[in-house]
Amino acid sequence: MALQHYLHLQACKSASLHRIYMTQSSDSNDRKESFQQVGSPAVEFAPLAATFRRRLLVGIGSASLVAVGANFGGITSFLIGLSPETGRNLKLDVLYPIGGYSRCIDTNEGFEFVYPASWVGDQTLLYRAAKKTEFQRSLDPPPLNKVKSKKLNINEPVVAFGPPGSSGELNVSVIVSSVPLDFSIEAFGDAKQVGESIVKKITGSGGVKSQWEVVYSECTSTRISADDAAIINGKSISQDIRSQIADQVSKMKASIGKSPGLAIVSVGKRRDSHTFIRIKLKACDEVGIATLIEELPENCTEHQLLNVVSGFNENPLIHGIIVQLPLPQHVDEEKVIDSVSPEKDVDGFHPLNMGNLAMRGREPLFIPCASKGCIELLLRSGVEIMGKKRHHATVSTVHAFTTNPEKITREADIVVSDVGIPNIVRGNWLKPGAFVIDTGTNRIKDPSSRNGYRVTGDVCFEEATKVVSAITPVPGGIGPITISMLLSNTLDSAKRAFRFP
Numbered sequence: 406m407a408l409q410h411y412l413h414l415q416a417c418k419s420a421s422l423h424r425i426y427m428t429q430s431s432d433s434n435d436r437k438e439s440f441q442q443v444g445s446p447a448v449e450f451a452p453l454a455a456t457f458r459r460r461l462l463v464g465i466g467s468a469s470l471v472a473v474g475a476n477f478g479g480i481t482s483f484l485i486g487l488s489p490e491t492g493r494n495l496k497l498d499v500l501y502p503i504g505g506y507s508r509c510i511d512t513n514e515g516f517e518f519v520y521p522a523s524w525v526g527d528q529t530l531l532y533r534a535a536k537k538t539e540f541q542r543s544l545d546p547p548p549l550n551k552v553k554s555k556k557l558n559i560n561e562p563v564v565a566f567g568p569p570g571s572s573g574e575l576n577v578s579v580i581v582s583s584v585p586l587d588f589s590i591e592a593f594g595d596a597k598q599v600g601e602s603i604v605k606k607i608t609g610s611g612g613v614k615s616q617w618e619v620v621y622s623e624c625t626s627t628r629i630s631a632d633d634a635a636i637i638n639g640k641s642i643s644q645d646i647r648s649q650i651a652d653q654v655s656k657m658k659a660s661i662g663k664s665p666g667l668a669i670v671s672v673g674k675r676r677d678s679h680t681f682i683r684i685k686l687k688a689c690d691e692v693g694i695a696t697l698i699e700e701l702p703e704n705c706t707e708h709q710l711l712n713v714v715s716g717f718n719e720n721p722l723i724h725g726i727i728v729q730l731p732l733p734q735h736v737d738e739e740k741v742i743d744s745v746s747p748e749k750d751v752d753g754f755h756p757l758n759m760g761n762l763a764m765r766g767r768e769p770l771f772i773p774c775a776s777k778g779c780i781e782l783l784l785r786s787g788v789e790i791m792g793k794k795r796h797h798a799t800v801s802t803v804h805a806f807t808t809n810p811e812k813i814t815r816e817a818d819i820v821v822s823d824v825g826i827p828n829i830v831r832g833n834w835l836k837p838g839a840f841v842i843d844t845g846t847n848r849i850k851d852p853s854s855r856n857g858y859r860v861t862g863d864v865c866f867e868e869a870t871k872v873v874s875a876i877t878p879v880p881g882g883i884g885p886i887t888i889s890m891l892l893s894n895t896l897d898s899a900k901r902a903f904r905f906p
């Protein structure tokens with residue numbers, strides 16, 4: 406959450422107005438850096454900095470961002486003529502100048518201010534603002550590999566205004582800046598005092614008050630949700646991983662003329678299993694991993710299934726084998742998993758690999774894809790996994806018979822959910838600032854969607870984003886990263902088989 410302050414201020418010349426500096430950060434790193442701005446109010450107010458972040462918005466000036474308003478047959482100007490103060494309170498100056506001043510309101514950035522009505526805005530900034538608004542209103546889906554847009558220069562104003570034809574020597578600009586969570590502009594005095602001290606600072610006129618006069622000043626505070634959780638873009642992370650894998654696969658092919666091969670065994674007609682298999686086949690294709698698929702009917706015998714696995718175990722073109730789970734009731738899942746060669750067990754489910762993963766000082770040939778994906782995501786996100794088991798962490802497991810699961814979950818810095826029940830993990834189960842990985846893939850009825858259902862995770866996303874620092878969405882979070890780990894395991898297996906570095 407963030408706190409916004411609006412300072413509405415009209416400065417009456419005669420000294421030149423210089424800039425009021427504010428900075429708007431586009432991501433959390435910027436937010437931290439914005440306190441470094443030398444000479445800005447953010448720096449001036451930095452001693453108030455505590456642990457959290459808020460935004461300070463201070464504004465004067467501006468023109469053309471204001472929507473062109475009508476005079477409604479003279480009614481507006483009539484009302485304003487009766488009482489300029491009432492007109493200002495009603496914000497009619499957005500539409501029609503009052504006493505030579507107009508009002509600019511930017512609901513996106515959360516600021517508003519009044520400015521000399523004759524002034525004009527900086528065209529480049531206006532163009533950029535218009536483009537941003539257009540993008541936000543667009544119904545087109547965002548690009549798949551959306552890169553967070555960063556402002557080129559953190560010191561750059563959001564809007565800047567000056568007299569027409571001038572070259573900026575007299576101007577008012579607005580830069581939106583981070584301030585500490587406990588920041589309060591009221592601590593600097595009432596609206597008039599704050600206005601005066603800012604004008605004093607920017608005009609450099611110290612106590613020589615004869616050069617200027619604050620004619621109108623107002624402070625308001627509004628909470629805005631600027632510090633919601635980071636939503637991890639699993640698709641984009643998985644694309645990075647996949648392009649590295651594709652590079653290595655093509656190097657392998659160029660160097661030894663061989664490619665990794667993955668075999669998939671599917672039993673029955675489960676719709677979700679078929680979706681997952683399709684996703685896996687497509688991903689293999691993208692990176693150059695060859696695939697073989699064996700589809701068995703729901704009523705196949707265990708013996709038939711074991712024979713298929715055995716064939717793939719012997720096949721030198723195959724470096725990875727997965728039997729899509731779950732299997733039908735009449736098939737012994739344990740026997741099937743045990744039948745996969747540990748050297749080709751790219752799911753990492755074979756007891757030898759599981760056992761080695763669990764035992765200290767042992768190295769499994771493969772780590773299960775979802776677990777490996779979680780570690781990969783945490784490492785790539787710069788999350789320190791201190792105290793963990795393999796990574797020196799303390800791990801607590803909550804299951805169906807755990808009493809008070811919310812209490813245990815609330816103590817965790819990293820939460821990985823794999824329950825299979827939509828929204829079971831509520832916002833109040835989570836520690837503020839936690840990193841949440843939601844591996845649940847639950848289909849819930851949704852008549853408004855094309856398939857009649859939609860996929861959702863185990864975590865109540867809307868509640869969680871208000872509490873945690875980062876969360877993986879479903880779909881598009883850990884799922885695609887898990888698939889990338891399957892590709893990575895298959896490549897590793899082929900490298901081992903070919904003794905390829």
Ligand SMILES: Nc1nc2c(c(=O)[nH]1)N[C@@H](CN(C=O)c1ccc(C(=O)N[C@@H](CCC(=O)O)C(=O)O)cc1)CN2
Binds near residue numbers: 728731774860879888
């Ligand atoms: N042999 C295996 N069977 C199963 C495994 C497994 O690892 N090995 N895990 C799960 C399902 N699973 C992999 O097979 C899997 C789950 C989810 C995704 C995924 O990418 N999900 C998408 C959404 C997909 C959708 O729209 O339905 C996402 O989260 O973005 C991939 C694989 C059970 N069986």
